[in-house]
Amino acid sequence: MTTDTKREELREKIEVAEARQQAREATLADRAREAAGTAKDFAKEHPITAVVGGVAAGLLIGSMFKGGRSVGKKVGRRAGGVASTARSVGMAFARDALIAAGTAALSGRDKLEDIGDSAADTARGLRRSAGYTAGTTADTARSLTRRASRSATRAVRDARNRIGK
Numbered sequence: 001m002t003t004d005t006k007r008e009e010l011r012e013k014i015e016v017a018e019a020r021q022q023a024r025e026a027t028l029a030d031r032a033r034e035a036a037g038t039a040k041d042f043a044k045e046h047p048i049t050a051v052v053g054g055v056a057a058g059l060l061i062g063s064m065f066k067g068g069r070s071v072g073k074k075v076g077r078r079a080g081g082v083a084s085t086a087r088s089v090g091m092a093f094a095r096d097a098l099i100a101a102g103t104a105a106l107s108g109r110d111k112l113e114d115i116g117d118s119a120a121d122t123a124r125g126l127r128r129s130a131g132y133t134a135g136t137t138a139d140t141a142r143s144l145t146r147r148a149s150r151s152a153t154r155a156v157r158d159a160r161n162r163i164g165k
Contacts, residue, residue, distance in 0.1 A: 017123055018120060018124075021119050036101050052090065
């Protein structure tokens with residue numbers, strides 16, 4: 001296998017790896033966007049479910065804290081206030097959930113882009129290094145070939161001189 005063949009094979013492998021990495025980046029970014037869109041669509045299509053989920057989460061979290069229990073008892077006594085509070089809490093929770101989902105999707109996409117950029121930079125560095133190493137190896141091989149040729153030419157010349165021709 002010649003140096004040029006090895007160099008070409010290495011270049012092909014690097015190009016395939018870069019293409020595979022770009023495809024992964026695109027797929028993961030699409031998934032993150034799709035997840036954020038799905039969360040937003042669900043909250044828009046099912047606002048009551050989002051409100052109920054927000055209330056349930058608020059009550060669950062509130063029950064974990066001492067002050068939340070006494071507030072929950074007071075709210076329970078005032079049924080009219082509960083509906084208003086539940087609506088407010090649910091809407092706030094849904095809004096915050098949408099914002100958090102959008103922020104998480106953007107953050108995830110940014111991190112994936114950073115990882116992809118890092119992998120691409122590493123692949124480019126490896127390609128440069130491989131090209132340099134292949135070039136240096138080829139130069140060394142040419143130099144050794146020239147030296148061997150000169151040595152062979154001298155040996156033949158010396159042999160002719162000894163024979164007398």
